[in-house]
Amino acid sequence: MPNEYQLMKDGALCQDEWIYADEEVGLSDAPSIISLSRLKAEADVLRARNAKLGVQLLADGNGKTKLGEDVQELEPYLDMLSLVSIAFPTYRNGRGFSAARVLREQFNFDGELRASGEVLHDQWAMMRRCGITAFELAPSVSLETFSDAMGELTDAYQPAADDQRGALWQRHK
Amino acid sequence: MYRYDEFDHQLVGERVKQFRGQVERRVSGELTEDAFKPLRLMNGVYLQLHAYMLRVAIPYGTLSSKQMRMQAHIARKYDRGYGHFTTRQNIQFNWPALDKIPDLLEELATVEMHAIQTSGNCIRNVTSDQYAAAIDGEIEDPRIISEIIRQWSTFHPEFTYLPRKFKIAVTGHDNDRAAIKLHDIGIVIKQNELGDVGYEIHVGGGQGRTPFIAKKMADFVPKAQLLAYLEAVMRVYNMLGRRDNSYKARIKIMVHETGEVEMRRLIEAEFAKIDASQMLAVPQAEIDRISAYFASPEFENLPATSATLDAAQAQDADFARWVRANVVAHKQHGYGIVNISLKPIGGVPGDATDVQMEAVADLAERYSFDEIRVTHEQNLVLPHIRLDVLKTVYDALNAHELATANLGLISDTIACPGLDYCNLANARSIPLAQEISERFADLDQQYDIGELKIKISGCINACGHHHVGHIGILGVDKKGTEFYQISLGGSADENASIGTITGRAFTEETIVDAIETVVTTYTDMRQTDERFIDTYRRVGLDPFKERLYAE
């Protein structure tokens, strides 16, 4: 279960309609976020469930490299999902930035894509450029701080998952 | 050379402002050091032994007189009157105060320079051939795609928190002066049978604790697909590179552990997806715009030889020696490529005072179409000097101790800052470079020995590139005492090789004698026209080992 957070979604602080469901307990009708392993195990049953479903991509993995879950594994289930929560284990671990772009640009996922875990002030703008639209922030963060951080770098050199084309292209629009 | 447009100015300006805010939040306590550290690293600010260190980016080692003068100004105003040119074509300052760095960066921005991404787990400065646009036989000026790659990689939102640092180098010539095979990505500009220009891509080279020569991943990536290919490599690395152990997190380890074939498959698969979108095909108009900045200077029509030069050489033996060693043939008749040695006998390799920087700036402005290059061997270059004025340039350089005639010779040593400056070091490297230089001070003797690249690192991180020295020296710490391990036969060029350790390490007292033994072994065994590296490749390690450890 994630730590206490406030949800920043589409540029505004809001109540989170989603819950992180307990692995052992049957799902209610509330929009529920489950683990990838549960999704795989119960996919057939979950398809029949008439409520919003989300998944959290875990960052801590097993094995030598501890890479965590791979975004590619979500592909068969995207039609069932309205939300993907990407867990950032430490701010140093930037795998989630790639996962976000793959979801948006290759899988054309258009549901809610949120960052959870250790998410630093100075990463928000880059996360948004990668297609992340919701952030689980520490309770102390103000909307003003968030908006300021988002506005720090206005242009970009390269395209990503947002609508910035990038200077190399925009110079010749 | 490239000139910023409003995009570039705005992005650099915003970054300076952003960093100023980050420094303020650190000083006020709002940011912990743990959270601040990656931010300051991404702005090139290290903490070293005695003070902070700031690394300023010199994209592909090219700068103008105005930019060089700003380095002199920074050295005076914010530092102790000198700077250090590095093995990645950048410049480092060893004594800036953190609370003054935002002001320093603001001043740098006025001459279109910055310290962005010169540290941290992101894509670093793209390095290239110091003789670009001056040497004969170049397929294309490698700085054009170096500039495109620089822009694409700057503030790249996906690749700012990589498993480790990432270094890219580009060469446009058969003689690789950019050491591309020792980089995370190395690019060789190629031309196919149809005359199209494309890129041969090597991945997974690097030195440090575990040196590797890069593996060729693509024979010929067409121009329009270069960035898509690079993005594919970066994404594969970002997603699958190890993050459990920072000593195993470079892409060279991933290539080694994954295997060449599987690595290529992963890259090709991702490349196909990215390329399909065509989002990264740079418009020809933009390529043309950037290329125009690297157009050839307006060379004069001159004869191939210069009577003025010939006469001056006849009159001044020191000058003749310097021309022979430091001036390289230029593609344009009547011109020469001047190498400025920052390795005076007994000096600190790669350091330059503010006065020296100003002198070089003046010469560049007057005589070299306002261009200076930095080499990864810690020297400088004036790329386009008329042979007629070589003597004038030499006299000016000589007046500032910048005319040591030792390019590529034994006293042209690469040395990392070592334990005199660096937090990571186990041993000092600069004093050893000085002692070797003094032992072989006689320039005629040096010239007779010929090309011999000694590279010294003060710790296993190999910033002195010792793995690819003809003679490599690694400083180690044994129970608090500095020892020096010798390796032989390394090379950073198109015939890249990692050196082999000779055996037991030497003490501070015996290391210089040991180097002399290696040199004598070579001169005893060499055949006509054999450089040290040629003789080593013919006879192998054993003859050197025998002499070094003979009792």
Next chain:
Amino acid sequence: MAQHSSKGARFQAVTANRLSDGEVVYLSPDNQWAETFAAADIADGPEAGDALMARALPADFELHVLEPYLFEVLQDGTQYKPASVREIIRAAGPTVRLDLGKQADAKRES
């Protein structure tokens, strides 16, 4: 950071770098961060070492210094000096530029 273990050391001192300008500093007996090794508080024995280190880490230490650590010190008659080459260099300045660093400040003041 290169390892500078002071395991098994009898005498120890605490050093850090000042936040504002990166200057090498040493914790003094009155809990100030002093610029010279001569002013450093010397701890005798491992318990004293731990106590010294604890004094270097009040809640707000990050406002003043970076990464304080203990290092071994040797007794030299009535004086003390750092045990490792690294700390000797840190206390004085680069060996290849005697005109820079604390060694130069000392010369200027004398």
